[in-house]
Amino acid sequence: MRRSSRSTQGASADVLPTRFLAGSRNSLQQSQFVLSFRPFLESKRHPTKVGWRCLTYLGKRVPRDGARCHPVVICHREFVPSRLHKLILISRISGCRTEDDGWWRWHTMSPSIESMQEDTMWRKREKKAKKPAVILRIAKHYGWTPGRIVSEILEWAEVILVAGTMAVLIMTFITVRMHVPTDSMFPTINGDRSLLKADSFFVDRVTYYFRNPKPGDIVVFRHEQYIRTKAPVADSAAELAGMVAGEIVTAEQVPAYLGGRAMFTEVAINSYIAALPEGAPVSLRTAQGNSYDLGLKTSEQTLEEFGIRWKVKKIMYVKRLIAVGGQTVQIRGGDIYVDGEKLEGERFDHYYYSDGLGYQYGVEPTLVPEGHYFMLGDNSANSADSRYWGFVPQRDIVGVPYLRVWPLSRIGVM
Template sequence: MDYTLLIVAVTLAAGVLWGLDRWVWAPERLASLGPHARRPRWLDYTAGLFPILLLVLAFRSFVFEPFRIPSGSMMPTLVPGDFVLVNKFVYGLRLPLLNLKIVRAKEPARGDVIVFRYPVNPRLDYIKRVVGVPGDEVVYLDKRLVINGERQPLSRLPSSRAGEGTKESWQQLRLENLDGRRHRIVLDPRLSPEVRPVPGMSAAQDCRYSRRGIVCRVPEGHYFVLGDNRDYSQDSRYWGFVPEKNIVGRAFLVWANFSNMKRVGRIP
């Protein structure tokens, strides 16, 4: 469900009733019933909620928006059931629905965890980690990440098991250092590094595919994203780049997980 469209529609309807009551119905009530005239109860629950709805819409559109993690593609950083908070203004302000940027700000950086509208189906929201920015050469061969010729450090952790949120003991937990920003990733050594792109997607024009992985040049105005659960994530390797216009904001906080509240905290 498109909650933004729903909130905009409800707010607009309440705003119309609020305006009619303020400038048409209220003067009529005052003229016919005097100063003790009361607004009908149904208007209290419609027009009366307009200021609150407008505040919620503005906060959700321009400040923060909550999202729920539905899949394991970002494990171990994010697990199913995590509720994350997304900063909507860090990359600039956009008008709701129109997605028109009205205030520019910083650009997404390597290592940022972003929420974006899935390029294949923009009605769906995805969450991944930015590994390539416009102009970058992104190499992901044999499950090792190289950016502009520099191999990104990948080290073992004290426990090599994937840990929380995974069931398979053979999955490997690693610490990746992406431009000095450290985060954990999961690898499955049983699976091949070969990538098979989604037919017809634009990535094929800017990427070379092999049995070892993928090499891409990120075009202007686009970003290359990966899931931290590298072998179980449908990301830019398969369906291409994320257009800048599709980016919703940066996920920065797990604010709840009702199965495990210890997960509350900042997102690395």
């Protein structure tokens, strides 16, 4: 790297950064300094930062006689002049630009306190400046520079992708919003088929990551809306019985029947199959009224093992948790008894019916299987709950309601 053989006003060239060509030249007045930008092209350091350091040094070399110092900033014309904009801004350009023998020259005023303040403000603005989208930076990294319209499209695509991903993560692991179409939980939660007056609330999905549901909790869970068959396994008992794809096995209010017993859920159906002794006949009547003779049970534990393939569609329900796995529950005289003890308190201060048509669970002492829950609606006269379709498995638990957001007159923490 070249260094000047002469110095102005006794300035030593050794104190300058070695990456710069700085000092006086025969072709310039002794009150001028020269800063070459060629080392910037060879250096990986930011030219603005490096140039500011050099200009700050030059500003300190003002002659003692008070003469004004005019540093001259020089770079080759192959270096795009617009790249010097930031450096020119902070070094207070005087407006003079010339081109001579392939070099650009900007005559600038010496850096001052004001210019240093401007530099500080510019650095703050630079930090706040909008950065290119990640997808554009990746494209640039691989050598592709899209046009303005394509860049806008890619930026919006990135925003939509990020927003969609965040929404999925939040709804999967943190919270979800729910509307209630029926009055099964009235007066705790109001329902409306039109949803215009129905309560709408957010469900906390995090709480049950740290503790198990307990009796008295209002719980949101997923429950079968319908079970629909797919094409049966080839040469299976289901195919031989004539079952086809698209058969509705159970619907929300219409059960399937196995051995003359109503079944609403996948859990109930498979529990019944598992409890049958070997050699017992298995026949299924679907919600559509079609009957299928599946033969005799051998080692099958689920209905799928007879060759039936199905799709289960679930929707969210909200009920009050009454009993957990291992407890025995019974509804008697409008009250609930768990392990022989009556449940009391404001949360259970409701009349629970046990003599309705189709009630199968809780009418007599009923043992709740491990890993399952027994759910009832507060307005039990108008509630489809565990009395009809049995138990809710742990895997179907969603969370606990925590914030009502509609209607406006009922907004608040639940």
